[in-house]
Amino acid sequence: MSEDRGDSYRGLGWAHGALTVQRLGAMMAPLTFVLADGRQVSPMHIAPWAGAPGTEELPGILRRLRGDWSCAPFGYAVPVPDAAPDWAALLGTPEPGEELHGHSSNAEWEWDEGEDGTLALRLVYPPESPIERVERRIEPDPAAPAVDIVFSIHIRESCRLPIGIHPTFRLPKLAQAARLEPAAFAEGRTYPGTVEPAAPLFAIDQCFSDLAAVPLRSGRTFDATRLPFVDDSEELVQLNGIEGSCALVNRAEGYRVRLVWQKEHFPSLLLWYSNRGRKFSPWNGEQVSIGIEPLCSPFGLGPATARADNPIARSGTPTVREFAAGEIFTTRYRIEAEAI
Known part of the structure; x- marks a missing residue:
């Protein structure tokens, strides 16, 4: 059953859960699942500042940041402190019209006609964009605590773009009370610079084969599967050649939530560890979440870097997708989701 909560939000309820989608960014959250044992769990993250006074001046993506959304293109050009030599020459300034994780993440979408029991939205892009429009459809599984999301991109002009999806999950308050379970992957990489100078943790531009043994700046290794971290930090790691699924086990609340995607579209997984590392507004050291983000992109470093001959592309993992007009x-x- 669908419920219109004004122009900005719409909700759906079914036998195994309930969800809300907002027009801004077409972001989905809250999402509540009813597990087989009757318990209710809400795995998606909502930023602590979402919708607070003063957030109107923030970029669209940050005003009511929450849950899951789609990014076309994925990423944005940012300064990278301490950039590794192989990456430094590939990092530039934003392209004209570049937005944080694309227009889709920052604009107000329009509600579209969808089948009963679904929510559908569409967004027309500016005329100078090679993308003509995007569409997003939310389909609860009538037989399970699960939601299927369909994302479509209509191409105006032939182009090469990084793309991705951006599910962001809530974590328990107790340190290390959750665990990541990624599918098999070919290679892990740490960020090619410093993500947040106030809270660095992982070594710069290093490869690894086990998420439970990520290289640290101290020379030791760190188990990055156990969440949330004890110490404040803000980090990114990318798992390339991944098989197309990743689960988050919330041991404190007794459930597992799993994300499954098409690996032929998104050959990598970006893990965004937001662990009280950003102390400035609007983050204010309060954000504790994990982004589990399937993508075709190099760390979300922006379209120009994605199109360049960057180290991830050279290693055999695509960082951009070819689109035809x-x-x-x-x-x-x-x-x-399931009970554990």
């Missing part, structure tokens, strides 16, 4: 690209992914 008139193409309609469609991908599907799933968020599901």
Whole structure:
């Protein structure tokens, strides 16, 4: 059953859960699942400042940051302190019209006609964009605590763009009371610089084969599967050649939430560890979440870096997708939960 909560929000309820989608960024949260044992769990993160007074001046993506959304293009050009030599020459300034994680993440979408039991939205891009429009459809599974999301990109002009999806999950308050379970991957990489100078943790531009043994700046290794971290930090790692699924086990609340996607569309997974590391507004040292973000992009470093001959692309993992004029690209992914 669908419920209109004004123009900005719409909700859906079904036998195994309930969800809300907002027009801004077409972001989905809260999402509540009813597990097989009758318990209710809400795995998606909502930023602590979302909708607070003063947030109107923030970029669209940050005003009511929450849950899951889609990014076309994925990433944005940012300064990278301490950039590794192999990356430094590839990092530039934002391209004209570049927005944080694309227009799709910052604009107010329009509600579209959808089938009963679903929510559908569409967004027309500016005329100078090679993307003509994007569409997003939310489909609860009538037989399970699960939601399927369909994301489509209508291409105006042939282009090469990084793309991705951006599910962000809530973590328990107790340190290390949750665990990441990524599918098999070919290679892990740490960020090619410093993500947040006030809270660095991982070594710069290092490869690893086990998420439980990520290189630290001290020379030791760190178990990055156990969340949230004890110490304040803000970090990114990318798992390349991953098989197309990752689970988050919330041991404190007794459930597992799993994300499943099409690996042929998103060959990498970006893990965004936001662990009280950003002390400035609007973060204010309060953000504790994990972004589990399937993508075709190098760390979300922006379209220009994604199109360049960067180290991830050279290693054999694509960081950009080729689109033809008139193409309609469609991908599907799933968020599901179970009791443990």
